[in-house]
Amino acid sequence: MRVNFQKKEMIMKIVYFGPSQGGKTTNLQQVHSHLSPEVKGRFMSINTQEDRTLFFDFFDVTTSAKIRGGRIKIRFELYTVPGQVKYEETRRLVMKGADGVVFVSDSQDDKLAENIYSRADLDEVLMHYRQDPKTFPTVIQYNKQDLPNITPLDKLRKAINPRNNPDFRSVAIKGYNVMETLNKLSSEIIRVNRKRFA
C-alpha cells in the first residue's frame, strides 16, 4: 500500500490472479458495472483476438474515508493477470507492488490441475517480490459454481486453500459474491497494514 500523507492519499493495488478462463476479467467487469460513474475510471483491456487476456485488464476507483479524524482519499487499482502458463513474464510485472490478491479458481472438475498449478505459481511470484505467501492478503474464489461438473468444495479447499484464507463460492457472470470477495480483500489489506496508521 502506498501512502502519501502530504496528499492525504492511500493507494491499494489489487490483482485478480488465477488460471486462464477462470473468470478474472468477468469479476473486474462486474465490479466496474456495479460502481457509480463518479468513482470509477475507464475499464481498460488489452486482449488477443481469441478473447483471452494477453496483457491485463485495469481500472481504478477513487473513494474517501475518515482516518484519525481527517478525510483521506483512497484509490483502488484493480488488475487482472493473464492466466495462460506462457505469460509468466506479464504476470510478474502486473503483480509488482500488489497489496492483495483475489485468486479466482475455476471449479469445473477438469480444471483442478490448472488451479493447483496457478496457486503454486502465485506463491512463487509473491516470493519473487519477497512477500510471505502465508501472511499476504489473499481471498480465494471458487468460481463457476453454476456449472454441473464441479469439484466438491472440501476437495477444492484442500487443493488450493491450504492456509485457510477467506474464501467464497462465486458465479462471476451473475455477480454472485463478486463484491463480497472484493470487500473482504480490502478489509484484509487494511488489517495487515493497520500498524501504519496507528
Ligand SMILES: Nc1nc2c(ncn2[C@@H]2O[C@H](COP(=O)(O)OP(=O)(O)O)[C@@H](O)[C@H]2O)c(=O)[nH]1
Ligand atoms: N458459467 C459460468 N461462466 C463464467 C463464470 N465466470 C466467467 N465465466 C465465463 O468464462 C469465460 C472466461 O471468463 P474470463 O473472465 O474471460 O476469464 P479470465 O481468463 O480468467 O479472465 C467467459 O466466457 C465467461 O463468460 C461463471 O461464474 N459461470
Ligand SMILES: [Mg+2]
Ligand atoms: Mg481475462
